[in-house]
Amino acid sequence: MNGWMGRIVRIDLGSGRQEDIPVDPETRRRFLGGRGLGVRLYADMCPATIPPFAPENALLFMTGPLTGTVMTSGRYQVVSRSPLTGTICDSSSGGSFGAALKGAGFDGLVITGRAERPVFLFVYDGTVEVRDASELWGLDTHATQTSIQEQTSAKASVACIGPAGENRVPFASILNDRDRAAGRGGMGALMGAKNLKAVAALGGKAVAIADADGYKTMSARLERAVDKNAVTGKSLQVLGTAVLVNVINAHGMFPTENFRRGVFNDAEGISGEKIAESLLLRQSACYKCPIGCGRTTRTRNRQGEGPEYETVWAFGANLGISDLEVIAEANYACNELGLDTITMGGTIGCAMELCEAGAWDARFRWGDADRLDGWVRDTAHVRGLGAELALGSKRLAEKYGQPELAMQVKGMELPAYDPRGAQGMALAYATSSRGGCHMRGYMIMPEILGHPVFLDRFSTGGKPEIVALFQDIAAVVDSSVLCRFLQFAVGVSTLGEMLRTVTGLDFSDAELMTVGRRITTLERLFNNRAGFTRADDTLPPRFFNEEFQNGSSRHRRVRLEEMLDAYYAVRGWDREGAPLPATLAELGL
Amino acid sequence: MAGKIAVKFYALLRRRLGTSTVHVEADGLTVLELLRRVEKQAGRPFLDEFLDRERGLLAGTMILVNGENVRLKAKLETLVHAGDTMDLFSPVGGG
Numbered sequence: 159m160n161g162w163m164g165r166i167v168r169i170d171l172g173s174g175r176q177e178d179i180p181v182d183p184e185t186r187r188r189f190l191g192g193r194g195l196g197v198r199l200y201a202d203m204c205p206a207t208i209p210p211f212a213p214e215n216a217l218l219f220m221t222g223p224l225t226g227t228v229m230t231s232g233r234y235q236v237v238s239r240s241p242l243t244g245t246i247c248d249s250s251s252g253g254s255f256g257a258a259l260k261g262a263g264f265d266g267l268v269i270t271g272r273a274e275r276p277v278f279l280f281v282y283d284g285t286v287e288v289r290d291a292s293e294l295w296g297l298d299t300h301a302t303q304t305s306i307q308e309q310t311s312a313k314a315s316v317a318c319i320g321p322a323g324e325n326r327v328p329f330a331s332i333l334n335d336r337d338r339a340a341g342r343g344g345m346g347a348l349m350g351a352k353n354l355k356a357v358a359a360l361g362g363k364a365v366a367i368a369d370a371d372g373y374k375t376m377s378a379r380l381e382r383a384v385d386k387n388a389v390t391g392k393s394l395q396v397l398g399t400a401v402l403v404n405v406i407n408a409h410g411m412f413p414t415e416n417f418r419r420g421v422f423n424d425a426e427g428i429s430g431e432k433i434a435e436s437l438l439l440r441q442s443a444c445y446k447c448p449i450g451c452g453r454t455t456r457t458r459n460r461q462g463e464g465p466e467y468e469t470v471w472a473f474g475a476n477l478g479i480s481d482l483e484v485i486a487e488a489n490y491a492c493n494e495l496g497l498d499t500i501t502m503g504g505t506i507g508c509a510m511e512l513c514e515a516g517a518w519d520a521r522f523r524w525g526d527a528d529r530l531d532g533w534v535r536d537t538a539h540v541r542g543l544g545a546e547l548a549l550g551s552k553r554l555a556e557k558y559g560q561p562e563l564a565m566q567v568k569g570m571e572l573p574a575y576d577p578r579g580a581q582g583m584a585l586a587y588a589t590s591s592r593g594g595c596h597m598r599g600y601m602i603m604p605e606i607l608g609h610p611v612f613l614d615r616f617s618t619g620g621k622p623e624i625v626a627l628f629q630d631i632a633a634v635v636d637s638s639v640l641c642r643f644l645q646f647a648v649g650v651s652t653l654g655e656m657l658r659t660v661t662g663l664d665f666s667d668a669e670l671m672t673v674g675r676r677i678t679t680l681e682r683l684f685n686n687r688a689g690f691t692r693a694d695d696t697l698p699p700r701f702f703n704e705e706f707q708n709g710s711s712r713h714r715r716v717r718l719e720e721m722l723d724a725y726y727a728v729r730g731w732d733r734e735g736a737p738l739p740a741t742l743a744e745l746g747l
Numbered sequence: 748m749a750g751k752i753a754v755k756f757y758a759l760l761r762r763r764l765g766t767s768t769v770h771v772e773a774d775g776l777t778v779l780e781l782l783r784r785v786e787k788q789a790g791r792p793f794l795d796e797f798l799d800r801e802r803g804l805l806a807g808t809m810i811l812v813n814g815e816n817v818r819l820k821a822k823l824e825t826l827v828h829a830g831d832t833m834d835l836f837s838p839v840g841g842g
Contacts, residue, residue, distance in 0.1 A: 405839060607840055614819055
């Protein structure tokens with residue numbers, strides 16, 4: 159078999175039983191791998207109402223047909239029902255773990271049950287060993303990875319949880335290759351609920367390539383395109399993702415103090431430019447990646463990875479904190495403890511506004527840099543005020559009677575783009591299959607950055623069609639599995655060419671877009687069954703009712719209702735957001 | 748700075764020019780006229796990062812006047828007045 163390894167194994171941690179899950183060629187073609195095939199298998203296995211922490215819930219680690227082949231193909235996707243949102247969720251991480259898992263002979267692992275004692279999986283040469291992890295329980299992610307490499311192989315790639323995952327914090331992340339994170343949606347908490355501390359993968363098998371000559375030519379062309387592109391060939395390398403701080407701030411949509419303002423006066427001090435001249439030690443890169451957007455940094459006290467754009471915002475502007483070293487060290491702590499930085503920062507921002515509003519009598523104050531590290535650590539250990547923060551912003555704000563102060567969609571905290579500054583991004587947030595996330599449909603590309611074409615950010619015209627298109631492309635990339643940043647340099651046709659040379663299957667642009675639409679529609683079906691309706695495709699009321707008074711996004715509100723019906727129509731869904739029978743028939747769902 | 752236009756450089760452009768801001772004494776210039784003036788004042792050429800040979804704006808570049816992209820206005824013919832701010836970004840990305 160070319161592209162895929164042809165094996166997905168199910169491991170039940172309760173019984174210790176293992177069995178291969180057969181996947182027919184047609185299903186592979188229709189869902190590819192990674193997110194798409196993961197969601198297909200998951201939806202076949204688990205009812206949409208399954209409690210995420212139930213032992214019978216499945217947790218999938220998935221690779222795709224391109225994993226372990228072209229540049230940026232070390233990624234993997236983790237799929238399950240999110241304990242944070244209750245939606246279907248897939249969380250993506252870079253590094254090399256995906257390539258190692260595939261090199262061990264597997265397209266994916268399906269993990270069910272709950273181990274009696276803490277365990278880790280060691281995956282190599284077509285074998286999955288369940289090993290004792292009692293001694294590792296309680297360790298942070300770095301110590302865990304080091305210890306497991308000592309017990310298995312120095313070359314093993316380890317995906318693991320820290321204390322936050324063990325304690326089932328619903329936004330616990332999974333860390334691999336030291337500091338790469340499957341951050342969003344709390345997949346780490348699901349590992350904790352299964353008593354699964356880590357999965358270690360040791361590669362070795364090569365992926366069979368269908369058209370070796372074509373693959374070589376295509377790879378060379380891809381390298382040239384990435385090198386020549388101003389974003390992938392220059393900006394991301396030199397300045398990392400935090401270069402966006404000044405861009406988004408200049409557009410008046412850099413969320414400040416829990417999205418109450420769109421301009422952060424100290425933006426320059428936490429920008430990518432500033433990181434490059436102050437904290438940056440060196441750039442870091444994932445498997446076979448010539449871009450290297452990662453930042454290895456150093457503060458006066460410590461050394462670590464990050465902060466990237468989202469994190470520098472979440473712990474910076476969002477909390478009114480402008481001390482870059484404090485922000486970086488909170489990022490290091492999240493990596494070690496296994497916490498999603500966006501939800502962590504979003505929840506602290508919510509706490510600060512709750513306290514300011516008098517709804518909660520606790521000591522959360524804007525700009526309080528001295529307490530940030532303590533809040534993060536207490537959250538991972540679910541102690542003191544951290545036990546409250548560990549609820550996430552939605553449950554926290556509900557508890558204190560002001561649910562509108564949580565900046566979330568479907569329970570997932572919003573990232574670093576105020577939707578009043580980009581109407582398409584607003585629609586993408588509202589309709590994302592895993593809640594308030596920018597990665598399902600990154601409309602900042604056309605609405606702010608001008609890729610692949612420039613769109614008027616304040617217009618709603620044409621946005622439903624383009625949001626659906628971006629969401630579908632994202633689903634294909636996440637199922638292949640590659641890094642989204644390649645989208646700055648190449649389009650869907652190149653992705654089809656990669657898939658053709660690797661798998662031997664011809665994928666036209668139209669077929670790939672249908673694959674994307676099939677995946678996003680399947681996710682929608684799952685969410686509908688989990689109880690989500692049109693009423694959940696919305697944003698916090700702040701974005702409809704409050705306007706900024708300064709900055710270039712001032713006097714703007716989100717006009718979601720102008721777009722939502724048209725979006726459903728483009729998708730082939732009814733007015734309540736349920737896929738129509740004809741749509742399901744067309745997509746073979 | 749009421750009689751001047753503040754021109755700010757970001758990302759790689761800032762490195763290339765070695766400065767983050769210049770102030771230009773002018774009022775009512777088009778963006779293109781202002782860019783030429785800035786290039787002269789900065790002492791280093793940089794317009795090749797923004798304009799193609801036909802003097803069209805290169806894809807991915809962002810020129811903001813008071814926070815609004817000139818592509819939404821009159822592009823290079825957009826008028827810039829004393830007291831305005833012009834932000835210049837070479838192509839960037841992130842997420």
